[in-house]
Amino acid sequence: METDTEIPDIMTVTNLEVISGTKFTDFTIPAAGLTLIHTGREQASTTLSMTLAGRMRPRRGRITITAPDGRAYRDDRRRFQHIALAGVPEIDSLERLVTVRAVIREQAAWHQPWWKPTPRSIDNIPSYTQAAELLGFTMTNDDATTLVGELDTLSRLVLRILLAIMARPDADLLIVDDIDQLRSMELRNKLLVKLRDYSQLKPVIATSVNPDFTYLCHNHVTLTTDTYQITAVNQ
Numbered sequence: 122m123e124t125d126t127e128i129p130d131i132m133t134v135t136n137l138e139v140i141s142g143t144k145f146t147d148f149t150i151p152a153a154g155l156t157l158i159h160t161g162r163e164q165a166s167t168t169l170s171m172t173l174a175g176r177m178r179p180r181r182g183r184i185t186i187t188a189p190d191g192r193a194y195r196d197d198r199r200r201f202q203h204i205a206l207a208g209v210p211e212i213d214s215l216e217r218l219v220t221v222r223a224v225i226r227e228q229a230a231w232h233q234p235w236w237k238p239t240p241r242s243i244d245n246i247p248s249y250t251q252a253a254e255l256l257g258f259t260m261t262n263d264d265a266t267t268l269v270g271e272l273d274t275l276s277r278l279v280l281r282i283l284l285a286i287m288a289r290p291d292a293d294l295l296i297v298d299d300i301d302q303l304r305s306m307e308l309r310n311k312l313l314v315k316l317r318d319y320s321q322l323k324p325v326i327a328t329s330v331n332p333d334f335t336y337l338c339h340n341h342v343t344l345t346t347d348t349y350q351i352t353a354v355n356q
Contacts, residue, residue, distance in 0.1 A: 128153050130187060131294055131324050132173070137182035139168045144181070145344055150294075152187065154339030155313070155320040158328045166328050167209055170298035173326070175200025176212065188293050207285035208278065208298035208328075217270030221260055221280065224269065225249050228287045252286040255319045275308045279315060295319070296326045306334070313337040 131152035138144040143165050160166045171177040175197045187193045229246045230239040242262040258279050303309045316325045
């Protein structure tokens with residue numbers, strides 16, 4: 122990321138309360154790079170992610186998104202349409218006995234005109250291949266007969282992120298909830314590297330109850346119900 126120019130904010134959050142008794146102090150998210158939101162363990166982190174992404178309505182407060190064209194919007198519906206969300210099992214869990222190829226082709230079929238046939242080969246699905254390259258997901262059509270349940274834990278989560286990106290091809294922002302579902306810190310760091318690479322294309326938020334020990338993220342937001350701190354690393 123460039124360090125000699127000021128980066129505008131893509132998200133501004135004020136007076137946010139996501140569940141009763143959980144009110145966050147105000148914070149902003151830069152419009153470039155990978156931002157880690159570090160929350161406490163009992164602070165409704167997933168509810169926060171779903172609220173920021175427009176999948177839930179806040180109890181109170183305002184969430185403003187400033188799109189790349191400079192236009193700002195605050196309504197939940199626009200956030201739902203223009204923010205990709207991954208990592209929430211309630212909305213993106215995958216059937217373990219289905220092939221990787223099948224879930225990718227199904228996602229592609231849902232998000233193209235009804236009259237347009239879905240390519241038989243995932244190598245010919247641009248929305249998949251572009252994101253897969255940036256995220257380092259190297260599965261091609263020839264080996265996509267692998268069952269979802271046969272993937273390692275990191276690859277399964279990356280696949281869920283890929284599907285979220287395919288579902289919102291015009292998204293202004295990607296949010297990945299609960300990267301701590303990868304129990305290994307080594308795997309967690311590998312995921313952060315992948316998200317950092319993808320953030321070259323569009324900004325990414327990852328939420329975690331752990332800080333960024335290895336400083337892989339460009340920006341860090343330490344967020345609790347009574348304190349707020351942001352640190353720009355810009356590596």
